[in-house]
Amino acid sequence: MDAFSSYFAMGGYAGYVWPAYVLTAAVIIGLLLASWRGLKARERELKILQDLSPGRRGRSRDGSEAQG
Numbered sequence: 001m002d003a004f005s006s007y008f009a010m011g012g013y014a015g016y017v018w019p020a021y022v023l024t025a026a027v028i029i030g031l032l033l034a035s036w037r038g039l040k041a042r043e044r045e046l047k048i049l050q051d052l053s054p055g056r057r058g059r060s061r062d063g064s065e066a067q068g
Contacts, residue, residue, distance in 0.1 A: 010017045 008014060
């Protein structure tokens, strides 16, 4: 049990080390959430633009060739 408390005390620097770990984890999670929200917004925007585009050429959404 003493090994655990010694590890978590970080040789007396725990007051600096643990907040740094928490701050780093919070920033990474925040960046992940911001990226995910941005992706979803761009996907919605792309769907709207594709729906508004008349006479698209190439493949349709179901994979079949578009007539045009």
